[in-house]
Structure formats: C-alpha cells, structure tokens
Amino acid sequence: MSVDIAYPVFRTPDLALALSTARRLMEFGRQEESSVDVYAELGSIAEVRRVAKELPQGWFQGQWSFSEVDGVPQDELPPLTFEVLGPDLPTDPAAYEGRLPVKCSLDDQPVDSIEDTFAAAIGPNQGYIRWTRLCWPDVPEQDLYGDCIHAEVTLLLNTRTREFDEPADDYTVLVHVRSVNVDGRQLMKPYAHWLAEQEGLTIIGPGQPS
Structure with missing residues (x-):
C-alpha cells in the first residue's frame, strides 16, 4: 500500500x-x-461553544477510551464519546471533564464551500484545511x-x-x-x-x- x-x-x-x-x-x-476536509482540536469549553456557534454543521467529539464504550448501547454512551453536531453538544460543563481537546471535523465537502467559514472560526486552535x-x-x-x-x-x-x-x-x-x-x-x-x-x-x- x-x-x-x-x-x-x-x-x-x-x-x-x-x-x-x-x-x-x-x-x-x-x-x-x-473535495475538502476541515479539522480542529478545541482546548476549552469556551472554544468548543464558540466554534459550534460559527460552524453548527461540524461534527464534535471528545477524548474517550475503548473501555468506556465497549459493549455499551449507543443511547447509553457517555456524552462526547461519539460525534454530535454543534447544536447537539452538551450544555453541562461537567460533560467535558476529561474530554478536552474536543475534535471538530467536517469531511468530503465541495471545494469552496467551507474553507472561508472554517478559517474565520479557527481562532487560536490547531487544525487544518485539506483538499483531497x-x-x-x-x-x-x-x-x-x-x-x-x-x-x-x-x-x-x-x-x-x-x-x-x-x-x-x-x-x-x-x-x-x-x-x-x-x-x-x-x-x-x-x-x-x-x-x-x-x-x-x-x-x-x-x-x-x-
């Protein structure tokens, strides 16, 4: 390969x-x-909320371990161990404990559809825009x-x-x-x-x- x-x-x-x-x-x-993919790692709850507001169509997921999700039904998974859209992010700050940095991504988008919006939203966070x-x-x-x-x-x-x-x-x-x-x-x-x-x-x- x-x-x-x-x-x-x-x-x-x-x-x-x-x-x-x-x-x-x-x-x-x-x-x-x-197509184009975008990705960022958000290091604080404030940044997660800010980016989610500017990029509501993005998918967000926190840090997790296999032991947390192995054998657990999807509707019982801990918050942020699976991807959610911006509007569906948890509002309780406790849900973010141990989950930072939260990843934000959006893949397989048409060229010229998301780049400017994502660049404006990135702020101080690390990330990338990748054309594939x-x-x-x-x-x-x-x-x-x-x-x-x-x-x-x-x-x-x-x-x-x-x-x-x-x-x-x-x-x-x-x-x-x-x-x-x-x-x-x-x-x-x-x-x-x-x-x-x-x-x-x-x-x-x-x-x-x-």
Missing part, C-alpha cells in the same frame, strides 16, 4: 494569504470530484509523472506539522506527493518542487510522511 509525503512550501502569519496560496496550488490538480481527490498532471518536459492517488494540498493552522506537535502562531501550506523512498532519497520530491515553483515558491522544510 502506497503512502504520501507532504512538503511545506509556504508559511506566513497572514491567514488570508495562506488560504489564497493553498487554493492556487490546489487548482493545479482540481477535478470535478475534488486532486490529480497532479504529468510534466513530460521535466520527466515528472503526475499522480491521482496522493495529490493533496493541506493548510496547517496554528501548527507546523501534521501531528500537531509543533504549535505555531502562523500557517503552513503543504503539497502532497506519493512517497517513493529509494536509499533514503524521495524520488517524487522534484515534483513537489515543480508544484511550488508554479507559484514562485520553494520547499522550505523536510517532508512530513503520513
């Missing part, structure tokens, strides 16, 4: 600029079936082969890594290509370079594997 690797090609404290840059890169691979089902074209003049399986663009929000282990006060754009590692060398890295060059950009850090 093949996997992807994502290269950072742009970073800025200007969210609007980061979003517009990511969108322009996405357009190189956009197809009719392309893209298709990178062949670049025969440079002997570069495109890919329609791992072609994605991600805008990282308030973090510099896909694992959310490097908090930041800025925004990073990643371009995804197929990971083809031969003797420690990524053979598709030149394609990521080519994508970045289309917007006058360059790779600014190591690739982030999936």
Whole structure:
C-alpha cells in the first residue's frame, strides 16, 4: 500500500494569504470530484461553544477510551464519546471533564464551500484545511509523472506539522506527493518542487510522511 509525503512550501502569519496560496496550488490538480476536509482540536469549553456557534454543521467529539464504550448501547454512551453536531453538544460543563481537546471535523465537502467559514472560526486552535481527490498532471518536459492517488494540498493552522506537535502562531501550506523512498532519497520530491515553483515558491522544510 502506497503512502504520501507532504512538503511545506509556504508559511506566513497572514491567514488570508495562506488560504489564497493553498487554493492556487490546489487548482493545479482540481477535478470535478475534488473535495475538502476541515479539522480542529478545541482546548476549552469556551472554544468548543464558540466554534459550534460559527460552524453548527461540524461534527464534535471528545477524548474517550475503548473501555468506556465497549459493549455499551449507543443511547447509553457517555456524552462526547461519539460525534454530535454543534447544536447537539452538551450544555453541562461537567460533560467535558476529561474530554478536552474536543475534535471538530467536517469531511468530503465541495471545494469552496467551507474553507472561508472554517478559517474565520479557527481562532487560536490547531487544525487544518485539506483538499483531497486532486490529480497532479504529468510534466513530460521535466520527466515528472503526475499522480491521482496522493495529490493533496493541506493548510496547517496554528501548527507546523501534521501531528500537531509543533504549535505555531502562523500557517503552513503543504503539497502532497506519493512517497517513493529509494536509499533514503524521495524520488517524487522534484515534483513537489515543480508544484511550488508554479507559484514562485520553494520547499522550505523536510517532508512530513503520513
């Protein structure tokens, strides 16, 4: 099974600029079936409530352990151990004990349908906007082969890594290509370079594997 690797090609404290840059890169691979996913981790009850108000169609779920839900009927599950829409979030603060950060996500949305709303709602929280089902074209003049399986663009929000282990006060754009590692060398890295060059950009850090 093949996997992807994502290269950072742009970073800025200007969210609007980061979003517009990511969108322009996405357009190189956009197809009719392309879609967008959004995701955030909300570290306080106040932030959960604020984001739920701004993104009521989002799905919210708290932290949970398998032992809490194993064999428990769905109608008896503890609050926030399963996904709920924003309007259905519990109002009792006690329901959030041990559940933070609460995850907020919305997947498989049409391109250009949710990005602006989500970017406006993210605030200080870590998250991402990820465009999927893209298709990178062949670049025969440079002997570069495109890919329609791992072609994605991600805008990282308030973090510099896909694992959310490097908090930041800025925004990073990643371009995804197929990971083809031969003797420690990524053979598709030149394609990521080519994508970045289309917007006058360059790779600014190591690739982030999936």
